[in-house]
Structures are given as C-alpha cells and as structure tokens.
Amino acid sequence: MSLSALVTAVLLGQSALAGMPSPGTSATERVDVAYREIASGQSQAAMRKLEAEAASRSNDPAVLINLGATYAQAGMTDKAITVYRAAVASPDRYDLELADGSWADSRDAARQALKGLMASRTMAAR
Helix, strand or coil, X not given: CCHHHHHHHHXXXXXXXXXXXXXCCXXXXXXXXXXXXXXXXXXXXXXXXHHHHHHHCCCCHHHHHHHHHHHHHCCCHHHHHHHHHHHHHCCCCCEEEXXXXXXXXXXXXXXXXXHHHHHHHHHHHC
C-alpha cells in the first residue's frame, strides 16, 4: 500500500459523519459534513461544500475535521494541520459518529486525525 493510500485510509477512518447537537440546537438539525463526497474520493466537491460550511460554522468540529480530511486527500497538508488544530481548540465540543460507526469526542477525533497526519508526514520525510 502506498503512503498516500495509507494516509487517506487513516484520515477517512477519523472523519466525522455527524455530530450530536450542541446545546440550544435541535436534535434534528444536522450539518452536511460532506461524508459521501469524502468517502467516494471527491475531495474537490467536499472541499467546496466544507469551506462554505466553515464560513458560517467556523467552530464546528465536524466541519473542521472533515475539511482537514479533504485537504489531506488533496495533498494540502499544511491546511489540513491548521484545521485539525482548530477543531482541537474549538470551544464547541460534542460526540461524533466516525466513518467506522464508532463514537468519539470531537477533540479526541481531531487529535487522532492530526496525529495520523503528522505520523505520515514524518514517514514521508524519512
């Protein structure tokens, strides 16, 4: 398996599908976090959708995590690192359903995605 395929697989495993609502939001309100686009490798379409969402939901960890995944898929590692760090630091925090069906705290998911990206970056530099 090539390094880029390994990186993509790790990041997709950390991508948020949807989050539990923040206090004050409806349980039926869901943010489109471009999961389908990411999972099918349509990183440019996902990036456009997520950048538009990030403009209005700049602290939403699910949007930031998936935006980081699209940047990583597109080879934009520095941008991916920036948005993963923003997700870790976000004042918003909730449980996310991950691509594998498990649930994780948004900060933990962002940290794991960042850790995977940094590890792949280190391997590529060797």
